[in-house]
Amino acid sequence: MLKACERTPARFDVDPAAPPSANDGRPSHWAREGRRFADGGDLIGALRRFQQALKLDIDCREAWLGLSDVFLGMRDVERSEACLEVARLIRRRTAPPAIA
DSSP: OOOOOOOOOOGGGSOTTSOOOTTSSOHHHHHHHHHHHHHTTOHHHHHHHHHHHHHHOTTOHHHHHHHHHHHHHTTOHHHHHHHHHHHHHHHHHHSOOOOO
16 A cells, blocks of 8 residues: 655646745746736736735836736726836836946
């Protein structure tokens, strides 16, 4: 008789409809996943993944840009522009100074 052994779940063992876990990956990973879901037309899945990226790093510019696209796809122009403005502010804050 074989003993049952614990194993870590493989990627296909994860329920894609479940909200992302806070312990998974880095913000850039979640932002890429959000982009992949958005490109596939799953705006709700993309929204969840971009939000997860922002839980891990509120200054994740890619997540804010992705959220802007998602809200634009949902025809929520006001939220889209707000997210885009946050991404611009992050870029300005982290950009190196201009040299004259």
